[in-house]
Amino acid sequence: MDTKISKLILTLTVIGIISAIALSFVYQWTTPYIEQHQMEAREEALRDVIPKAQEYEEVEKEGQIFFEGYNSGGNRTGVAMIASGPGYQNIIELMVGVNLNSQKVYGIKILTHEETPGLGARITGDDYKENYIDKPFGDYNVVKREPQSELEVEAIAGATISSKSVAKIVENAIEQIQDVYGGGA
Template sequence: MTDSKTIAPPSNSFKMLRAMAGIGIICGILIVFTYEGTLPRIEFLRAEALKEAIFKVLPGITEMQPYAYKNNSFLPAEETDTDVVYAGYDSEGNFKGIAIVASGQGYADQIKIIYGYDPDNQKVVGFYVLESKETPGLGDKIEKDPTFLENFTALDVALNDDQSTLQNRVVTVKKGTKTNAWEVDGISGATISSRAIGEIINASASEWAPLIYKNKTAFNSLENE
């Protein structure tokens, strides 16, 4: 008499794992194709949002030109350039200021902003939040609180005597205690978020203001394009 061995059929768990793996692969492929298909549109909308923000932070401009800092000077930017700022001009082609993108850590995540810099008067003349995940109703007041936004119509970022850095550090102070032109009047209930804005502008202006001020003739007109 011959012994016989019974071959057990595949378990239900194995079938389930195989099905889940197949679904996972299909979903992954769909995500990749969706991302690749929508990326151009996303990039276009992001560029349009940036352009709109530039006009918001530089009052009175009708034209703008991106410039890149390279080889110790500012030149019209190319697509591959990374260190880019945006010069703004009025309807007569007069240079009005520079829009600068900056970012830093907020309460919830990174905050990305753009601000306008007037090198002739050495002041921040406009401010706009490009990206933020701050707490709705509290931290997001940095985007819409009128009193807070008023800080950035003439924020002092004057340079020291040798034009190497800011004469005074931009700092956020407790709401209602601002006494100096380089201070940012904070937001009650959103201390960390409003303090972050002061720190972001201070760090960015400390880097860019000396370079822009010393090379401001490079932005004299749109003829530099």
């Protein structure tokens, strides 16, 4: 048991150095793939939330990143942003695309979440996301029945918290977009 302290330090240092070197190679090898997946996911999300655009541009306004979609004529057809907020288990991150001319939401796309599989995780399903297609701007009411007014969002059965969280994140995102871009186009 009387190993010299210098030997203990040496052992841990050697292991630490070897593992750091090995991991830096792994990092270099995997990073391009990981970044590519993230970019693809973002592009796919943009195509979903600003459907009519041909080209997308990333712009920074007031410290926040927005994505603007332009059609073939060079006109801006929509604005999108990545927004996040607390869900049931952890942060939900999603993308919201809006049409500033008609003051309506194009659609939403969930990017990351850790909601309960089979329950809250259904926020990624089409049934729930359809709630937001062509939704007018405003304060949303999450209801547990068929929506009767335009500002009502139908909750997922058994996952009211997740449903409300998403509605809240979308509301806040729209407000932020309106603040920066003003009411009009």
